[in-house]
Amino acid sequence: MSTARGARARARIEVTAAIKDEARRQLAEDxxxxxxxxxxARELGMVSSALYRYFPSRDDLLTALIIDAYDSLGETAEAAHAEVAGADPRERWITVCTAVRRWALEHPQEYTLIYGSPVPGYTAPETTIPAAARVGLLLISIVRAAYQDKGVARTPLPAELKPEARRMAAELAPDLPPETVTALVAAWAQLYGLIGFELFGQFHRVVEDREAFFRHAAGRLAHEVGLVVPPTAGPAE
Amino acid sequence: MSTARGARARARIEVTAAIKDEARRQLAEDxxxxxxxxxxARELGMVSSALYRYFPSRDDLLTALIIDAYDSLGETAEAAHAEVAGADPRERWITVCTAVRRWALEHPQEYTLIYGSPVPGYTAPETTIPAAARVGLLLISIVRAAYQDKGVARTPLPAELKPEARRMAAELAPDLPPETVTALVAAWAQLYGLIGFELFGQFHRVVEDREAFFRHAAGRLAHEVGLVVPPTAGPAE
DNA sequence: CCAAAAAGAGAGCACTGCTCTTGCATTGGT
DNA sequence: ACCAATGCAAGAGCAGTGCTCTCTTTTTGG
Known part of the structure; x- marks a missing residue:
C-alpha cells in the first residue's frame, strides 16, 4: 500500500525514471x-507536452539530474574511502580526492552540471544542498579523525581572518581548530580548481601526466590542511 | 591608406565594434x-541575417568576446602588478591574485566565459591561446624574479612526478627548477578554484568574509610556490 | 457506479541559429 | 567616367526550442 497506491502510481515512478535516464544519456552525450x-520526449515515444506532467520545466529536470549527480559523486567518494578505511589520514585524503577526480573524468557533463559554471537564470533550489555537502563532509571527517588521533599541523592565521575563521569553524566543524577549518575550505575549493582545469582543457599542452600531477597536488593539499606524512615513509618534508 | 581603405572599411570596423559592444552588454546581463x-541585431536596428556578414556564426562572436575577455583580464592583472613593482615577490603575487579575483567579481559573465565550463560542441580556436596565457606568464615572471634575486623555497617531488616536472619546466620556464614550476602550475589551477567557488556560489553560507579569506589563501599559494614571507614582517611561518 | 483526478495528444505561440535569394550601394580597374 | 565586381542589408523560410492551452481518454477512490 505504502509503496504504490496502484498501477498508476507505479507507472508514474517508472516514467519519471525513464525520463531521467534518457535525459542523463543526452546530457552525457551533448x-x-x-x-x-x-x-x-521524442526518444521516449511520447509527445513533448506529456513530459510536462512529470517535470514542470526544463530547469526542474536539470535539478533532478543535479541531485542525482551529487549523490553519485558522493557515493563514489564514500565507497573509495571505505576501501582504505584502515590507512593513515593522508592516504585516505588522497584516495578521496582521486576518486572525485576519476568520477569527474568519467562523468564530465554531470560534473560540469554541478561544479561548472551555473546556467544563468537558474538558481539551484535548497533541495540540492544536502546532496552537495556529502564530499565536503567526508573530507571533514577525515581531518577530524586525524585531529582526534594524533592531531594536525596548524598554519597560523592573520589577525584579520581570525573572526571569520572562528565563524566558519563554528558553522562547519566546531570541534576543529579554526586554522584547520580555514585550510580545509581553501583546499576544498582548490581541489575543484585542479579538477576543473584538467577537465575543461586548461592543462592542454601544459600538464601531460595528469594522474601523477594530481596525486602530488592532492598530497600537497593534505599537507596544507595539516595531515602530516606518516613517519615511516620517506624523508621528512 | 593603411588605416582604412575607405568609408566602407571604416564602417565595417565600427559596425563590428558595435556588435561586440552590444553582445558584451547582453552577455553581462544574461x-x-x-x-x-x-x-x-534587433537592438542595433539591423536584421539578423545582416549580422552574419560580420560574424559567420554565434560561436565566432563568442570567440571574439573570449579573446577580449582574456585581454581585459590580462591587462587588469598587469596594471595591478605594475603598481606594486617595487614590493617583495610575495606581495606582488598576492596583488596579482587579488586583481584577478576582483576582475572576476566585476565581470562574472566574462570570467565564466573564459574560465567556466566550456560550451559543449565549442572548442576554443588556437587564436585564443596567446591571450589566455597572459596571467600565467605574469605569475611566472614574479616567481622568476624572486628566484633570480634571493631564490625560492622548493618542495621535493615524488620520483614518479620528476620526469613530468622536468617536461613542464622545459616547456614553461626552463630557467626555473622543476619543483617550482610544478607548484606554480598547481597554484595557478587552485587560484581559479578559489575564485570559481566564490563566483559560482559554492561559498554561500560557508565563507562570509571572502576578501580576507582570499587574501590568506593567495598568501598560502605564494608560500606553496616558494615565495617566502619577507624577514621584516611578522613571525616566521 | 460515477464524478474527479491524472495522463496523453495535438495545435499553437514566441523564440532561436542559420541559409538563401533579391535588390541596392560602394568600390576599384580600365 | 563608366561598369563589372564586390560588399552589404533585407526578407522569407527552415528546423528546432520551451512552454501553454484545449480536448480526449484512462484510471482512481468514495
Whole structure:
C-alpha cells in the first residue's frame, strides 16, 4: 500500500525514471546546454507536452539530474574511502580526492552540471544542498579523525581572518581548530580548481601526466590542511 | 591608406565594434547561454541575417568576446602588478591574485566565459591561446624574479612526478627548477578554484568574509610556490 | 457506479541559429 | 567616367526550442 497506491502510481515512478535516464544519456552525450525536452520526449515515444506532467520545466529536470549527480559523486567518494578505511589520514585524503577526480573524468557533463559554471537564470533550489555537502563532509571527517588521533599541523592565521575563521569553524566543524577549518575550505575549493582545469582543457599542452600531477597536488593539499606524512615513509618534508 | 581603405572599411570596423559592444552588454546581463544573435541585431536596428556578414556564426562572436575577455583580464592583472613593482615577490603575487579575483567579481559573465565550463560542441580556436596565457606568464615572471634575486623555497617531488616536472619546466620556464614550476602550475589551477567557488556560489553560507579569506589563501599559494614571507614582517611561518 | 483526478495528444505561440535569394550601394580597374 | 565586381542589408523560410492551452481518454477512490 505504502509503496504504490496502484498501477498508476507505479507507472508514474517508472516514467519519471525513464525520463531521467534518457535525459542523463543526452546530457552525457551533448552537455546540459543541448539537453532538449522535446528530444527526450521524442526518444521516449511520447509527445513533448506529456513530459510536462512529470517535470514542470526544463530547469526542474536539470535539478533532478543535479541531485542525482551529487549523490553519485558522493557515493563514489564514500565507497573509495571505505576501501582504505584502515590507512593513515593522508592516504585516505588522497584516495578521496582521486576518486572525485576519476568520477569527474568519467562523468564530465554531470560534473560540469554541478561544479561548472551555473546556467544563468537558474538558481539551484535548497533541495540540492544536502546532496552537495556529502564530499565536503567526508573530507571533514577525515581531518577530524586525524585531529582526534594524533592531531594536525596548524598554519597560523592573520589577525584579520581570525573572526571569520572562528565563524566558519563554528558553522562547519566546531570541534576543529579554526586554522584547520580555514585550510580545509581553501583546499576544498582548490581541489575543484585542479579538477576543473584538467577537465575543461586548461592543462592542454601544459600538464601531460595528469594522474601523477594530481596525486602530488592532492598530497600537497593534505599537507596544507595539516595531515602530516606518516613517519615511516620517506624523508621528512 | 593603411588605416582604412575607405568609408566602407571604416564602417565595417565600427559596425563590428558595435556588435561586440552590444553582445558584451547582453552577455553581462544574461550570460553566454542567452546571448542571441537576433537580439543583438534587433537592438542595433539591423536584421539578423545582416549580422552574419560580420560574424559567420554565434560561436565566432563568442570567440571574439573570449579573446577580449582574456585581454581585459590580462591587462587588469598587469596594471595591478605594475603598481606594486617595487614590493617583495610575495606581495606582488598576492596583488596579482587579488586583481584577478576582483576582475572576476566585476565581470562574472566574462570570467565564466573564459574560465567556466566550456560550451559543449565549442572548442576554443588556437587564436585564443596567446591571450589566455597572459596571467600565467605574469605569475611566472614574479616567481622568476624572486628566484633570480634571493631564490625560492622548493618542495621535493615524488620520483614518479620528476620526469613530468622536468617536461613542464622545459616547456614553461626552463630557467626555473622543476619543483617550482610544478607548484606554480598547481597554484595557478587552485587560484581559479578559489575564485570559481566564490563566483559560482559554492561559498554561500560557508565563507562570509571572502576578501580576507582570499587574501590568506593567495598568501598560502605564494608560500606553496616558494615565495617566502619577507624577514621584516611578522613571525616566521 | 460515477464524478474527479491524472495522463496523453495535438495545435499553437514566441523564440532561436542559420541559409538563401533579391535588390541596392560602394568600390576599384580600365 | 563608366561598369563589372564586390560588399552589404533585407526578407522569407527552415528546423528546432520551451512552454501553454484545449480536448480526449484512462484510471482512481468514495
Amino acid at each position: 552537455g546540459a546546454a543541448k539537453l532538449s525536452l522535446r528530444a527526450v | 550570460g553566454a547561454a542567452k546571448l542571441s544573435l537576433r537580439a543583438v
